[in-house]
Amino acid sequence: MSGVTTEGDGRPHSPVAAFDDPHLRPYATHPGRAEAAIGVCLLAGVLGFVAYGITYWVGGQTQVEGITLGVGLFGFGFGMAAWGKYLMPKGPFVEDRHSIEGTDAEVEAVSNAVAERGKAVFHRRGVLGGLLGLGGAAMGVVLAFPLLRSLGPQPKKTLFVTNWKRGAHxxxxxxxxxxxxxxxxxxxxxxxxxxxxxxxxxxxxxxxxxxxxxxxxxxxxxxxxxxxxxxxxxxxxxxxxxxxxxxxxxxxxxxxxxxxxxxxxxxxxxxxxxxxxxxxxxxxxxxxxxxxxxxxxxxxxxxxxxxxx
The missing domain is CATH 2.102.10.10 (Rieske [2Fe-2S] iron-sulphur domain)
Known part of the structure; x- marks a missing residue:
């Protein structure tokens, strides 16, 4: 592992903390554009799930339910897949062999760098995380609709009887x-x-x-x-x-x-x-x-x- 350097304030700093470190760099060439596109997909998924839930609850047409559920699943799934592909670091990485053991200063510097990098990533992608959580919640709710409806009144015996009775003209x-x-x-x-x-x-x-x-x-x-x-x-x-x-x-x-x-x-x-x-x-x-x-x-x-x- 390369040696520890210091910044102007004297705080230890590892090359891992560099913003352009390939170990932490997203796969997308333009991460901002990728985040925007993924946000659109997740938002479309959320809206699709909500539309499906409303349509199902009011007893809508099967075709409309299929379209809205398809939009929800596709948007949510595509957004998650794109997030994993374009906003996460991609390997493989080649590194020269070096001594496994590092100094205490190097260990602390690397830990601080990773933590700072993680905070930056989570801060920049808080909106995507919110959309992801909202989409998951919406999907869970709409998938529970059929179960909740099945707990309703027991079906009547309409298939067993007709309106014919004794004396009917x-x-x-x-x-x-x-x-x-x-x-x-x-x-x-x-x-x-x-x-x-x-x-x-x-x-x-x-x-x-x-x-x-x-x-x-x-x-x-x-x-x-x-x-x-x-x-x-x-x-x-x-x-x-x-x-x-x-x-x-x-x-x-x-x-x-x-x-x-x-x-x-x-x-x-x-x-x-x-x-x-x-x-x-x-x-x-x-x-x-x-x-x-x-x-x-x-x-x-x-x-x-x-x-x-």
């Missing part, structure tokens, strides 16, 4: 109640429970297969009065509307993936990817000739889901 799209004389044999109509017209989970396909009572399965002797049969319109494959009734074959067709369901056999699937029969709605005719539901669907309608047994 069958109505068409205009809200008109359906009577036993509205359809001829071979006719079909989409119906809903009264007061719930247009709701997707309640839409039901009503067909008239005969003028006589139809029994589709054992235990369903009273479900098809005067040939009227009602099945959920939601395909058990992917939830598409099963809206095509083929009178000659007595089948319902899903136009999305060509699943076929046998109307006269309890809605059993006979072709296509549908894994289960269509749920059948039990019907009866009241004293005024209106078609009404005997009871709700006895199973969830639509495609499968995790909680379904």
């Amino acid at each position: 069958l109505v068409d799209l205009n809200g008109r109640r359906i009577t036993v004389n509205d359809l001829e044999v071979g006719g079909a109509l989409t119906v809903w429970p009264e007061h719930f017209v247009g709701t997707s989970q309640n839409q039901t396909m009503l067909v008239r297969a005969s003028f006589d009572d139809v029994v589709t399965r054992p235990g369903r002797e009273s479900w098809g009065p005067q040939g009227y049969l009602a099945y959920s319109k939601l395909c058990t494959h992917a939830g598409c509307p099963v809206g095509l009734y083929m009178e000659q074959t007595q089948q319902l067709l899903c136009p999305c993936h060509q699943s076929l369901f046998d109307v006269l056999n309890g809605g059993t699937q006979v072709f296509g990817p549908a894994p289960r029969p269509l749920p059948q709605l039990p019907l009866y005719v009241d004293s005024l000739g209106y078609l009404r539901a005997q009871a709700p669907y006895d199973q969830p309608v639509g495609p499968g889901f995790w909680e379904r047994s």
Whole structure:
């Protein structure tokens, strides 16, 4: 190690303390410009995280959430990478072999030089450090949003039930109640429970297969009065509307993936990817000739889901 020199005040001074010491010199040719660019990146990252948090909290669009989160992660990550590359000293350094042991004065001089250099660096880059801390805090907060939201109210049983109940009138799209004389044999109509017209989970396909009572399965002797049969319109494959009734074959067709369901056999699937029969709605005719539901669907309608047994 080279000898210790003294400044005008007599204080020991090591060459390591020199401002242009290659061991402490940043990699960037213009550190000021690099600091400004890194500051812009970190600021963009902070703003991206804040924008993502606001968008997520108010229930915004998935595309906007993806863009804002991407800006936050890219700005924050690029700023940190650029800081490590351009504002930190870079080696390798070659130094002539010398005696490992130094004098007490040399050790103290080197320690003081490194400490002074560190203070200068931290002072000049205090803004970047603040942005880095702010960005880390913002990222931690927004990443906690999904966890906090998952601690909210438990999900309801909306996938298990519909608005069909005992005594519910069958109505068409205009809200008109359906009577036993509205359809001829071979006719079909989409119906809903009264007061719930247009709701997707309640839409039901009503067909008239005969003028006589139809029994589709054992235990369903009273479900098809005067040939009227009602099945959920939601395909058990992917939830598409099963809206095509083929009178000659007595089948319902899903136009999305060509699943076929046998109307006269309890809605059993006979072709296509549908894994289960269509749920059948039990019907009866009241004293005024209106078609009404005997009871709700006895199973969830639509495609499968995790909680379904």
